Amino acid sequence: MPEASSSTAPSGLSRRTFLTHTGVAAASLLLLTACPDPETPPVVTPTISLTGGDEGVLNYLFLLERVATELYAKVLATPPAELTAADLGVLRDIYRHNFIHRELLQLTMSANGFTANAGISAQSFDYASFTLTTRLGVLNAAQSLADLTVAAYCGAARLLSSGVLLRLFVKMMAVKARHAAALRDLRTPGSFAATDVVPQTGAEAGLNQVLTPAEVLAELSKFTSPVQLSVGSLPTS
Template identity: 40%
Template sequence: MSDSSFSWSGALQRRTFLRVAGASAATASLVLAGCSDPVSEPVAVTQNVLRLGSGDSGLLNYLYLLKQLEAAFYQKVVDTPPSDFVAGDKAAFDDLRDHGLTHRETLRFVLGTGAYDVGFAQPLAFDFSTFVLTSRAGVLTAAQQLEDLSVAAYAGALPLVAAPATVALLAKIASVEARHAAFIRDLRTPGTFAGNDVVVNAGTLQSVSLAKTPVQVVDEAKAFFLPVVVAAETLPTA
């Protein structure tokens, strides 16, 4: 990966852009550490069905689960990178992995005893068999799918969160996710930033991230959780 600039800015370099996201991730962790909103008791997997709960606690568990998925993906790539990664790719994915771990642990801390996996003997495993991770193109395609899904998940979840402090905190993570998505797109096609498949740019909605409901996101990601089935129907819808 070269240090060529984004065509839309002429100033920020790819790694610089990603490091700014890293600083935002660290800031989110520090601020989230001061959040004391109460959460509900932990939920559990029964008969391979994972119920995430309801209210703000359920939404936090939902975003925590997605962050675990994302962090596990980046860890897998870092552990076994494709042979055709170009110069700088490994370092970039190290950064993406580190940001994912920061967000994952932040959400785990905020949830406390309300985290869905607080009583698990082993962390939930994820199935990435639908991805082709043996080539750079396959890895970048997979990364874009996960990052775009994450951005859509935050855009859809934030309006459903009741506590203003939690909204502000999650918005910090959402902004980092958007930077990641843009970064991956530029790696795939230098000079790009966002696509019309993920950005609404019509009428009164100018450059707004496409939002997806928790039910839509869980349905799109269900293959990654098998054999566990994630039940999202108890999460807020309005």
């Protein structure tokens, strides 16, 4: 009977052939481990950036009007049962004014040869940060947007280079201020703007709060997430 072989080489392979195959396999393994893992593509955050000049300012305020108009449309489509007839009357009036302002800004951009920002025109808004199922929640939401809009208009007016546009904005801003006052009176009858919107100290004491576009866009970004809002080339002074 033939003795069993003590060789560890596979049957049919010489030791030299076996070692050659082993060496090739080891080299292949080394080559594979030396190859870097495929790079994970960077995450790109979608961003809406504003252009410069009066065109950028108009688009900025158009965004504000869209956010406000669609909030009121959402509330009026399914109003909380707690809202009174008087509440609904005020909310409808404000909705109509905001709608007119939104369309007016679009027409003004077109008349001046400006380009409406496609991202702003197509953007949808998420109002989950508001409670829109109760009267107080609706009024709080409307109040916060009204105050933000007034402060935004105050900050944007100084950025305009056109005197014609400035006069238009001042008229629109006066309407926005009346909206804020009417909403505050619905929440607390007989109340007046408090220190949160009318500073009591400093150079602007007694005047309405003024917010820069960067400050306003930071607030509006919670309605556009995951899309971020950037001042881009918008003028700062």
